[in-house]
Amino acid sequence: MTLASEEGFLQFIDRFFPRESSHLLVGRGDDCAVIACREDLCLTSDLFLEDVHFRRSYFSAADIGYKALAVNISDIAAMGAKPHGFTLNLMIPEGLTESFWSDFFHGMSRLATEHGLVLAGGDLSRSSLLGIDVAMWGQSRGRYLQRQRCQPGDLLFLIGEIGLARAGLSVLEGGADPEAFPQAVSAHLRPSLHCGPAEALGRNDRVKGLMDVSDGLARDLPRFLGVGRGASLSFEPGTVHEEVSRFCRERGFSSQEFAFLGGEDYALLGAAPKEAWKEVLAAAPGARRIGMVTEEPGILLSGRPVSEQGFDHFG
């Protein structure tokens, strides 16, 4: 069986990922990759661990490969940048079949191809648990959009859904029939990415910042605002996805609060002056206004204070 040795596994990986790329001077198979670079670049890395970030009971192998890469792409997009390539460190437990790995790499390589990403290198290790560790780099053709650059009076906007992945997780963990909530389930297993709009926003000087909402708006919005600023939020009809509304209605939850708490959404949160709203919409046609930055610290949702309790990966 080809996957029993390190060399065999590396040859297997070669079937899914080309070695050559205009972004690389030296690719896989040396001590380091050498990245062709004349300008600043951005770098991120994320863990994706079994029974912490995913369960094999409802993630297909292809879903695991997809999402391990997607969460890093979303971090690059949140800087207003375009991802170029990644390194892959794999923690490999005993007993996974060639069919599993084939599906895994198909899920990952399709997403990599879609975004023009090269696999530049990495590391393989036996392990007691399945884990995927990706480091990814990218570049912006405009500015790198940071957190904590917005000012009172700026509009806050969202690209992508909030609360939908949280509903999907509840459904997948046994809370409801997955077939009744297909988009919620998909949002958890295969989060949508927003690279095109994010890059376009990076090229607009009036945009104040952008951030990946991976821990839920409740936890991530204060990180985006920074110390000494607050926000007044108001979700217009349509801000909360129909499946989230239905999921919450059946359970007597407030769908606005559920969406605010969220988690695992990989939506993008941005800020811009009011006067730039048309430009934001031109760059990101799916953007929705969700409120504005205030001088008073604290967050109001429809005029009522809400607490900063989101999804904590760590707790």
Add this chain to the structure above:
Amino acid sequence: MTLASEEGFLQFIDRFFPRESSHLLVGRGDDCAVIACREDLCLTSDLFLEDVHFRRSYFSAADIGYKALAVNISDIAAMGAKPHGFTLNLMIPEGLTESFWSDFFHGMSRLATEHGLVLAGGDLSRSSLLGIDVAMWGQSRGRYLQRQRCQPGDLLFLIGEIGLARAGLSVLEGGADPEAFPQAVSAHLRPSLHCGPAEALGRNDRVKGLMDVSDGLARDLPRFLGVGRGASLSFEPGTVHEEVSRFCRERGFSSQEFAFLGGEDYALLGAAPKEAWKEVLAAAPGARRIGMVTEEPGILLSGRPVSEQGFDHFG
């Protein structure tokens, strides 16, 4: 206890690692780090996992922090480059004390400071096992030294010990009194790095290549030579460390073969034309000649064929 939350753990890390660096435009605390860059750079990433790469029974917390970083520095050095910074993904099991983490970060941050490395970002996750995943970048002021660029007739040379870390591992796993083999034990727990000589070799156009010998010369030499080339090795007196000789003599092993098999050494293997040997020595005063590249595939050690069996992290 401060380490019970993600924010608390991040604040704890801030005590050990400065945020600012001339290599960074955006440091920790955003979706990505932004690296200040006008030239090509090299990138590597490595896993360092409990009970695969280290044991807590004989690695101190500071040793774990040191070695997790050191193995990546060695990869950068093997390209003839200087390391600049890294991202750190930590897999955190329950039950480790603040004292453990303080020692861990001390071990890591001292090495980072010594090499001028900035911690640029990363990820934290709960996990059933302790694991450290580092991605590191660096740059060469000369060339990036690759594998498979040497030619028949070139000298092969080593910087650093071979077999010493393997003896140390055997000792630590119960094979002998650690106090009788202090340098072997140290070679396994805290491998020496060779950054200065490596960077100097990167600036010399006559050097044909350099490689990190992490899996043992037996496995790594063929990777360095490439297809269709072989090597004739001859270890002069002093090539094998006294502790390796003694360890092998007590057990009736061939110390040359033991050193050839090696593993976890993080010595550097290089090649250069004979005429450039004085320049190699000027750049890397500790370099020792170990043989030459041949046209005939296969490896001879003191005239006898040796097989390619080294330490396999994967098997």
